Amino acid sequence: MAPSTTTGVSTIIYPVKDLAAAKALFTALLGTEPAQDAPYYVGFEVGGQTFGLNPHGHASGMTGPVGYFDVEDIKASLQALVEAGATVQQDVQDVGGGKLIATVLDADGNPIGLAQNPS
Numbered sequence: 001m002a003p004s005t006t007t008g009v010s011t012i013i014y015p016v017k018d019l020a021a022a023k024a025l026f027t028a029l030l031g032t033e034p035a036q037d038a039p040y041y042v043g044f045e046v047g048g049q050t051f052g053l054n055p056h057g058h059a060s061g062m063t064g065p066v067g068y069f070d071v072e073d074i075k076a077s078l079q080a081l082v083e084a085g086a087t088v089q090q091d092v093q094d095v096g097g098g099k100l101i102a103t104v105l106d107a108d109g110n111p112i113g114l115a116q117n118p119s
Helices: 019-030 074-083
Strands: 006-015 036-038 041-046 049-054 066-071 087-094 100-105 111-116
Touching: 006 111, 019 041, 019 049, 066 074, 074 087, 074 100, 074 111
Parallel strands: 006 049, 066 111
Antiparallel strands: 006 066, 036 041, 041 049, 087 100, 100 111
């Protein structure tokens, strides 16, 4: 099964332990206030990209930043990656508003994120 078309990486999520400190650092780095600011996630929108801070990332197995590839059909893409040798780290889940994400690990243990925006 071929994966659905991707338009590239548009979201990078960073696992953080201190959300307030990370928010201050990224505000200074990106020169803008967060577009989303909640206790469970802080997101910045810059130049068509999203930079997210996840205070629960470490607890869910994130060991560093994860780039999320935008795909048209997340289930088909996930299946194609598994058939190509990837291991599912996080199955498809809705993170709000119909946005779906999933994460796989390649043969070297590198995470690859998939994201499908609501239609």
